[in-house]
Amino acid sequence: MKLLSNGSIENLAKKFRSDNGLSLTEPINLKSLLRKLNILTIFKPLSDTFYGMSLKANDSKSFILINSKNAKGRQHFSIGHELFHLFYDEEPVPHVCDEHAGVKSNSEKNANKFASSLLMPQEGLMAMLSQEELKTKRITISRILHIGQCFSVSHQALLYRLKSLSLISTYCFDELFSINIQEAAIQHGYDTSLYNSGNDGLILGDFGTKARALFEMEKISEGHYLELLNKIRPNE
Numbered sequence: 001m002k003l004l005s006n007g008s009i010e011n012l013a014k015k016f017r018s019d020n021g022l023s024l025t026e027p028i029n030l031k032s033l034l035r036k037l038n039i040l041t042i043f044k045p046l047s048d049t050f051y052g053m054s055l056k057a058n059d060s061k062s063f064i065l066i067n068s069k070n071a072k073g074r075q076h077f078s079i080g081h082e083l084f085h086l087f088y089d090e091e092p093v094p095h096v097c098d099e100h101a102g103v104k105s106n107s108e109k110n111a112n113k114f115a116s117s118l119l120m121p122q123e124g125l126m127a128m129l130s131q132e133e134l135k136t137k138r139i140t141i142s143r144i145l146h147i148g149q150c151f152s153v154s155h156q157a158l159l160y161r162l163k164s165l166s167l168i169s170t171y172c173f174d175e176l177f178s179i180n181i182q183e184a185a186i187q188h189g190y191d192t193s194l195y196n197s198g199n200d201g202l203i204l205g206d207f208g209t210k211a212r213a214l215f216e217m218e219k220i221s222e223g224h225y226l227e228l229l230n231k232i233r234p235n236e
């Protein structure tokens with residue numbers, strides 16, 4: 001697919017929000033959204049460079065696989081990335097989205113931009129910055145922590161998004177980029193789970209519930225249950 005302009009990506013992210021009853025400023029609760037969309041989402045520990053993958057089955061059921069070894073903020077970005085593939089990728093090809101995804105193909109670049117735009121809407125970010133910050137493009141670490149926690153995104157993803165929207169000066173970007181965000185979060189009294197791995201073994205969606213219910217009723221064996229789940233696993 002062709003490389004979409006920033007404006008087109010912003011419009012797609014806005015459309016996705018309005019299609020799903022979300023305002024243009026609010027943070028997205030991705031787990032609720034995935035449940036609502038009934039996208040079977042599985043979180044598993046996978047190899048270190050693996051971020052996620054998605055595929056659409058013939059019956060239009062959608063699946064997402066996310067690496068639970070990644071920090072939660074990173075996982076959220078990967079979900080946004082996979083949502084692009086499921087909803088807007090014109091030629092979806094099953095593929096692994098990894099740390100080199102951004103330099104691979106247009107579809108990967110579009111998916112990364114979409115994730116950034118969807119999770120951190122311009123209006124939402126601007127509403128959280130002070131007049132002074134909007135004017136000087138100098139943002140304090142306490143504000144950055146607050147915004148990152150509200151939108152549940154990684155420190156890096158937030159800084160890149162602010163930079164791409166020209167809401168932060170290059171000097172301030174460089175200064176904040178070098179900060180150890182976990183230490184800063186602790187000093188400011190925040191929970192650090194966003195910066196750590198998690199969700200290991202979590203399954204969202206109908207398929208998992210059904211398979212699990214059958215398993216619990218002993219209608220199917222553990223091997224059969226794992227086989228059902230393995231059907232949607234990529235070749236690791």
Ligand SMILES: [Zn+2]
Pocket residue numbers: 081085096097101107108111
């Ligand atoms: Zn991808």
